[in-house]
Amino acid sequence: MQAAMSVVTAPPSEDKRWRIIQTTMRRQGYSPHALIETLHSVQAAFGYLDEASLHYVAQSLHIPLSRVYGVATFYNLFTLKPQGAHSCVVCLGTACYIKGGQQILAALEQATGIHRGETTPDKQVSLVVARCLGTCGLAPAVIFDEEITGQVLPDEAARRVKEWLAYES
Amino acid sequence: MNPEELHDIAVKRREQQAQFENRIVVCTGTACHASQSEQIIDRLNTEIKGRGLTKRCAISAGGCRGLCAAGPMVTVEPEHILYQGVKPDDAEPILASLNEAPVERLRCDTDAPFFARQKRVVLEYNGMLDPEEIEDYIAAGGFATFINTLTQMQPSNVIEVVRRSGLGGRGGAGYSTGLKWATVAKAAGRHKFIICNGDEGDPGAFMDRSVMEDYPYRVIEGILIAAYGIGADEGFIYVRAEYPLAVKRLRHALRQAEKYGLLGNDLCGTNFSLKLDVRLGAGAFVCGEETALMASIEGKRGTPRPRPPYPAESGLWGFPTLINNVETFANVVPILREGSEWFASIGTERSKGTKVFALSGQIKHTGLIEVPMGITLREIIFEIGGGIPGGKRFKAVQTGGPSGGCIPEQHLDIPVDYASLAQVGSIMGSGGMIVMDETSCMVDVAKYFMEFCMTESCGKCIPCRVGTAQMYRLLDKITRGEGTLDDLTLLEDLCDMVQHTSLCGLGQAAPNPVKSTLRYFRDEYLAHIVDKTCPAGVCTLHREAVSL
Secondary structure (H helix, E strand, C coil): CHHHHHCCCCCCCCCCCHHHHHHHHHHCCCCHHHHHHHHHHHHHHHCCCCHHHHHHHHHHHCCCHHHHHHHHHHCCCCCCCCCCCEEEEEECCHHHHHCCHHHHHHHHHHHHCCCCCCECCCCCEEEEEECCCCCHHHCCCEEECCEEECCCCHHHHHHHHHHHHHHHC | CCHHHHHHHHHHHHHHHHCCCEEEEEECCHHHHHCCHHHHHHHHHHHHHHCCCCCCEEEEEECCCCCHHHCCCEEEECCCEEECCCCHHHHHHHHHCCCCCCCHHHECCCCCHHHHCCCCCCCCCCCCCCCCCHHHHHHCCCCHHHHHHHHHCCHHHHHHHHHHHCCECCCCCCCEHHHHHHHHHHCCCCCCEEEEEECCCCCCCCHHHHHHHHCHHHHHHHHHHHHHHHCCCEEEEEECCCCHHHHHHHHHHHHHHHHCCCCECCHHHCCCCEEEEEEECCCCHHHHCHHHHHHHHCCCCCCCCCCCCCCCCCCHHHCCEEEEEHHHHHHHHHHHHHCHHHHHCCECCCCECEEEEEEEECCCCCEEEEEECCCEHHHHHHHHCCCCHHHCCEEEEEECHHHCEEEEHHHCCCECCHHHHHHCCCCCCCCEEEEEECCCCHHHHHHHHHHHHHHHCCCCCHHHHHHHHHHHHHHHHHHCCCCCHHHHHHHHHHHHHHHHHCCCHHHHHCCHHHHHHHHHCHHHHHHHHHHCCCCCCCCCCCCCCCCC
């Protein structure tokens, strides 16, 4: 056990962001139960979990890669694919659903040409669906790049996303 | 920290507050935050500087006043003037009105039933405390109850007070909190854990988010008292990652509490110690189930396991563990402060105290309310909630999220308590209350919840993993106009099978939305199947499909 603790695996690259992840793991003594916190940390730093990062986390926390992969794919918030430059999160909680969240999603899918959970081929926009943001007072709600917007209309949502697509091209 | 030190902090902060003639409190909860409340604070601060009012008027961040749909909400103290729908540009007229007549066009009537009919115990501070200032909480009497309890009461007495108060678990099941504590206290072992379940996954529920965001110290104080009662020395607050503001404020609150010696080793000169930390979920509804939640804290996939053994005997890493919901912990402080008789005097014979509900959907006053148990659904929806907007007709109210049911008009006069809601085929649940009018199709709603349960099923047990998918397919078929009467029979059989054979609450309760809509809105199912029409006009049916 002690021998294992003393061997700290080197990160996959020189990227300075790995230091944040190392700090997260160190704070919890490189214990296997730090796995979810560590994956959060990787995703916050790099935007998604790539294969190299899963290998690194598995070795550092002394957990089989299969278990790391299992956890990374079990939880909805973790993503193994790179995300677009912009993100658009449509809430489909009950309040948003009965107030037309589904129509917003349909308008966004049409505007971007992608389905929920996908990213446009030019890597500009990711379309994500949330279960409930807990802001039911603002239903239907959409998060455009971290900014929660309430009482969104389908056309309005489509227009905002098209602006991102048009601007970047 | 000892009682004198705590008293000094409170006095000092109250003196600081008294220096100001006015205090303007701006709600910074998630909903108001999204409606520019930070910009309002910035503008108010700029304006008071410009007007030379910095010594006379204090601007502070506050918590939720409840009326989320009318946000951002701004309160002017000491007159308790409440403003709604405030824009950054309104900073000027609001400041100009201090000591003069209030700005009428922004005024929100606090005598309206929305406010007057509520009974606030958990939300007793009405959003008037700065959620990031521990001194504000201490000045309002915070942590005094914990220190009194710790220094003057035996742990067994703490449990007895909570048991006699009749407090039931606010996560939904309503199991006696006192009995749960007593079981963990009795469990053998020197190391015990305490967990606060803040994984509020029910779509349409945001009570716990609001409590964690607005009163993080209150939750921590409740956990401290419980930990002392049961003898726990380490704990976690498990919060869903979808609530970034709650996570940020809880972490900040924990650091402040540690700094003041309200968390850590040998608290207040006793040998009671508590180490408390925040753990993040990662978007899995099933983690609200206690055994799945513990697996998640252990860094594993959030899959439940059979009980017994219950967490009280063998919980986190095999140690005795107490798990209570956020709102349950938030009730502990007033119970210890005011006594169990006081708490037991609120509510009904079998359900004591108050309940916080998140009111949303097709209702005028969307937001957060706290009412005494026993109030009727009609009073909540039509008096406090202001009824249905746009002259539409009420159809159903959904309580309990994906594990609950839809309650129709004819049962609106039942009292809100655990038993009555169960009798009409729903559950109290954690407190989401979604109102639907004639534009909602009940088959579509049932399909919506089944899709939710199907996707959120962890896959460990077959009845839930396969059963929810089968039920979803049948409902989808019906909403497309391709269903038959045989499908309806099959759907009902599956409901019973999944309910009785699933491993955890997710699967056991997944059929509830289907069962309750079949019970009260069977005609809508039949309209889809026999007449190939959707009475609410929501579903797109294939009329040409071969029928029956």
